[in-house]
Amino acid sequence: DGGITQSPKYLFRKEGQNVTLSCEQNLNHDAMYWYRQDPGQGLRLIYYSQIVNDFQKGDIAEGYSVSREKKESFPLTVTSAQKNPTAFYLCASSISAFGQNEAFFGQGTRLTVV
Amino acid sequence: GENVEQHPSTLSVQEGDSAVIKCTYSDSASNYFPWYKQELGKGPQLIIDIRSNVGEKKDQRIAVTLNKTAKHFSLHITETQPEDSAVYFCAASGGTYKYIFGTGTRLKVLA
Numbered sequence: 297d298g299g300i301t302q303s304p305k306y307l308f309r310k311e312g313q314n315v316t317l318s319c320e321q322n323l324n325h326d327a328m329y330w331y332r333q334d335p336g337q338g339l340r341l342i343y344y345s346q347i348v349n350d351f352q353k354g355d356i357a358e359g360y361s362v363s364r365e366k367k368e369s370f371p372l373t374v375t376s377a378q379k380n381p382t383a384f385y386l387c388a389s390s391i392s393a394f395g396q397n398e399a400f401f402g403q404g405t406r407l408t409v410v
Numbered sequence: 411g412e413n414v415e416q417h418p419s420t421l422s423v424q425e426g427d428s429a430v431i432k433c434t435y436s437d438s439a440s441n442y443f444p445w446y447k448q449e450l451g452k453g454p455q456l457i458i459d460i461r462s463n464v465g466e467k468k469d470q471r472i473a474v475t476l477n478k479t480a481k482h483f484s485l486h487i488t489e490t491q492p493e494d495s496a497v498y499f500c501a502a503s504g505g506t507y508k509y510i511f512g513t514g515t516r517l518k519v520l521a
Contacts, residue, residue, distance in 0.1 A: 302453075329508075329509070331511075336419070336513065336514075337513060338416075338499060338511045338512055338513035338514050339454075339499065339511040341508060341509075341510075344508060354508070386453055386454070388453075388509075396441065396442040396461075396503060396504050397442070398444060398456045398459065399444070399456070399501075399509055400456075401446075401453030401454050401455070402453050403451075403452055403453050404451070404452065404453050406451075
């Protein structure tokens with residue numbers, strides 16, 4: 297089945313640790329996105345990539361990093377510089393880089409700082 | 411910057427009644443307007459979308475209307491059912507290759 301897969305579903309991080317969230321798609325989509333979701337604030341864009349080996353900062357990129365070495369993979373690293381990382385993280389992809397087509401979302405990763 | 415305002419933040423309706431959610435966008439270059447439904451603990455799923463060359467689109471009990479002049483678009487759900495209960499997000503894109511989402515509407519359908 298084609299789709300977008302995020303792992304793990306739940307992740308716990310200690311203070312000062314970096315953690316990496318996985319996002320893989322087998323839809324052959326060019327564009328991929330990372331969003332952060334907090335209660336009452338909707339979806340805020342962290343990073344996006346329009347094509348392999350290229351990515352751009354979104355509205356809340358501080359404390360996060362990404363890579364796009366393969367078309368199907370767009371991992372997100374939450375660094376120790378992110379002071380309030382507890383949130384629900386959503387990865388999405390779309391067929392074109394121009395944001396005019398359906399975005400397919402993964403099931404999300406819930407990150408908690410312990 | 412680009413912005414999408416969504417109202418109301420919560421909406422309760424009786425089963426069988428209609429529900430309307432409204433969004434306003436700021437970027438006049440936006441030309442694609444999807445609506446997503448998110449159930450608890452899951453990722454959003456597209457339920458309907460509309461492009462700027464169309465004023466209205468229907469899919470069974472769901473319809474979306476677009477007023478480009480006023481930069482408004484709305485989601486209409488008729489004959490609501492308990493399984494319609496979820497959080498609904500509007501979005502706009504096209505101007506800067508990004509999807510800009512509204513803050514969401516929590517819809518509760520009361521049986």
